[in-house]
Amino acid sequence: MELRISRTGSLSGGGSAAADVADDLANEILTALTPGASLPSEAELASRYAVNRLTIREAIKLLAGRGLLDIARGRKAVVREPDGAAFSDFLTSLLHNDSKSLFDLIEVRLSLEVQSATLAAKRANRAGIAAIESALHGMQDNADAAIKGDPAADRRFHDFDVGFHEAVALASGNRILGYLFEAMSAQLRYGIQISRRGHTNRGHTLYDTIAWHERILDAIRAGNARAAGEAMRQHLKDTENDIRNALSNMADQPA
Amino acid sequence: MELRISRTGSLSGGGSAAADVADDLANEILTALTPGASLPSEAELASRYAVNRLTIREAIKLLAGRGLLDIARGRKAVVREPDGAAFSDFLTSLLHNDSKSLFDLIEVRLSLEVQSATLAAKRANRAGIAAIESALHGMQDNADAAIKGDPAADRRFHDFDVGFHEAVALASGNRILGYLFEAMSAQLRYGIQISRRGHTNRGHTLYDTIAWHERILDAIRAGNARAAGEAMRQHLKDTENDIRNALSNMADQPA
DNA sequence: ACCTCTGAAGTTATCAGATATGTTTGGAGT
DNA sequence: ACTCCAAACATATCTGATAACTTCAGAGGT
Structure with a gap:
């Protein structure tokens, strides 16, 4: 199995749970989702990845920082239109x-x-x-x-x-x-x-x-x-x- | 007072606490800190901004996603050398x-x-x-x-x-x-x-x-x-x- | 004097449970 | 058909606690 350096400096699979989830979601966003699409709710992602909701929140924050997601209270995270x-x-x-x-x-x-x-x-x-x-x-x-x-x-x-x-x-x-x-x-x-x-x-x-x-x-x-x-x-x-x-x-x- | 659009799409001062903290820290990082410098611990930042430690964590995650910080378990967040x-x-x-x-x-x-x-x-x-x-x-x-x-x-x-x-x-x-x-x-x-x-x-x-x-x-x-x-x-x-x-x-x- | 190992302190990572506050939506009432 | 409102849903934040990792000083051996 090949190890890949993630954006957080950790190794995929061996990094923090939040970074792993973020990398996985990033991959999905970049390949399968189009701008404007919504991510599943935090609760659903938490059960999908079998981690705490907090971990999902932090992963989403990482991706928002990368400019991949838009976050707003009360709404699901939305895939963002790429910009500079x-x-x-x-x-x-x-x-x-x-x-x-x-x-x-x-x-x-x-x-x-x-x-x-x-x-x-x-x-x-x-x-x-x-x-x-x-x-x-x-x-x-x-x-x-x-x-x-x-x-x-x-x-x-x-x-x-x-x-x-x-x-x-x-x-x-x-x-x-x-x-x-x-x-x-x-x-x-x-x-x-x-x-x-x-x-x-x-x-x-x-x-x-x-x-x-x-x-x-x-x-x-x-x-x-x-x-x-x-x-x-x-x-x-x-x-x-x-x-x-x-x-x-x-x-x-x-x- | 002029409102400024933050990276998370919220308005500074009126956005989420985590986004506000992130913007403030980003400003400090970009103007006052040099690559390699450490941020204060999460606990200290939490008391400085009078928010929960979790909020600080999410702010730091946002900045890590923006490529401004490196995070590693057990260590304080470190200002990252800018890269592409x-x-x-x-x-x-x-x-x-x-x-x-x-x-x-x-x-x-x-x-x-x-x-x-x-x-x-x-x-x-x-x-x-x-x-x-x-x-x-x-x-x-x-x-x-x-x-x-x-x-x-x-x-x-x-x-x-x-x-x-x-x-x-x-x-x-x-x-x-x-x-x-x-x-x-x-x-x-x-x-x-x-x-x-x-x-x-x-x-x-x-x-x-x-x-x-x-x-x-x-x-x-x-x-x-x-x-x-x-x-x-x-x-x-x-x-x-x-x-x-x-x-x-x-x-x-x-x- | 020097090196190594260990343990305590400091720090981040994650979990669980709870409350507050926003958004969406479907149905009651008109 | 339209308006309005409350329930359901979703995120934001807090509290408290435990686990795991890093660092560093000091004990102990060489």
């Missing part, structure tokens, strides 16, 4: 510790988002393009107020900025790209916050930011895959320079 | 359902691995290159036996194949790329299994596979970033063709 949240904690822990990870993330974004833009130019349908346009309009509508110092408008501007990139990722038609982007979006917001300072330091305004995005959208709309990828690449390279500028200024003036 | 495992379930659930995701994954790999190879050519140190060479030698050592039908050698060959790509990702010096690759590696193994059939259908042997990898290694060793990226791109494009061939044959002969 599972990857988010991990990025958070990385980015919090060192600023090098900020550049690591930019490199990964560069890779994934150039690909997204390229594919979006090839495949985006009307709805996908409309979503990108909508995000761009949101940026345009809030730029003036944001520049004048309205913090709410500023936040909306950045939300639409993130939304633009997410819309491009979704328009790529590649679900994994979409999920990966979703996983990174929280950290991305943080990166944008930092890059913003360098952006103004370098004499740029939000209108320059909008111009970058317009260039990307135009290429996608025209179905020009190479131009879309290149526009995205240049935009992210520019953002990288903003971050580099902001970080070096923070080092000079550690206020 | 958190993303793995999600890919599993995607790939199990439809074959389109197989191509989605190839596209993502294309993007990430070309970037990895490019960066590895720029940055790889002696140890990084040695790891890539070691994987390649492993492939070479097992090729003959694998071709003759030795299943163990065949498996080792593929393990070294995956190991080659992982070594390139690590040699990129970008930790996020390394972790992303780790997250994909289980699914990648599955993809390689399928591509293998198409590989032989198209008249190729494992020596051709080795040749692709040699080309990538040579470019990295020479510090030629463009050539390394291009070699990786061509290798993955070829793999994509293998998979396409294998899947269409499976459709013709659904034995």
Whole structure:
């Protein structure tokens, strides 16, 4: 019999009862159940696996943490639609510790988002393009107020900025790209916050930011895959320079 | 007071006690604790949060599922080194359902691995290159036996194949790329299994596979970033063709 | 002085039983 | 056919207790 390392670091069959049940249920969920389906009740699972109800509860909590289940009081556990949240904690822990990870993330974004833009130019349908346009309009509508110092408008501007990139990722038609982007979006917001300072330091305004995005959208709309990828690449390279500028200024003036 | 959606789908402060504790602990782990550090004992946490010890246990299980903690009997929970495992379930659930995701994954790999190879050519140190060479030698050592039908050698060959790509990702010096690759590696193994059939259908042997990898290694060793990226791109494009061939044959002969 | 073994203390794992609180559902009443 | 409500069901949490594992200091032997 082959021993397999489980997510809890224990060996299947020799680990804790809760971990064993969790692994077994995970297998069933991933292979036999579809999102939206309900698990049996805790009591029924307890009798099926011949363990205490508490053990079942802990197994379900493990799976909920893994993002496989949704739990709500009074209802049975429901198989969850997969999303990028599972990857988010991990990025958070990385980015919090060192600023090098900020550049690591930019490199990964560069890779994934150039690909997204390229594919979006090839495949985006009307709805996908409309979503990108909508995000761009949101940026345009809030730029003036944001520049004048309205913090709410500023936040909306950045939300639409993130939304633009997410819309491009979704328009790529590649679900994994979409999920990966979703996983990174929280950290991305943080990166944008930092890059913003360098952006103004370098004499740029939000209108320059909008111009970058317009260039990307135009290429996608025209179905020009190479131009879309290149526009995205240049935009992210520019953002990288903003971050580099902001970080070096923070080092000079550690206020 | 702003309400925030927690990982369990509940609202912080209004969700279950276990989910609230989990969110609070997650915040502490991500901001204040380093991998390897121990959490207080369950009893102490129970008194700190003024809840039952069982509630603490369930919160810890949630965090363990999220990949933030390692649990072992008799020991306090330990903050875990972040890794790509958190993303793995999600890919599993995607790939199990439809074959389109197989191509989605190839596209993502294309993007990430070309970037990895490019960066590895720029940055790889002696140890990084040695790891890539070691994987390649492993492939070479097992090729003959694998071709003759030795299943163990065949498996080792593929393990070294995956190991080659992982070594390139690590040699990129970008930790996020390394972790992303780790997250994909289980699914990648599955993809390689399928591509293998198409590989032989198209008249190729494992020596051709080795040749692709040699080309990538040579470019990295020479510090030629463009050539390394291009070699990786061509290798993955070829793999994509293998998979396409294998899947269409499976459709013709659904034995 | 060093090593090994042992046992107590600390900690997690699991069980049993009970109460509180939410959700669902079927039937009474209109 | 519709509304409303209570019973059944399900999860959330607590209390108390026992088993099993880890660690570490100290006894004892070399």
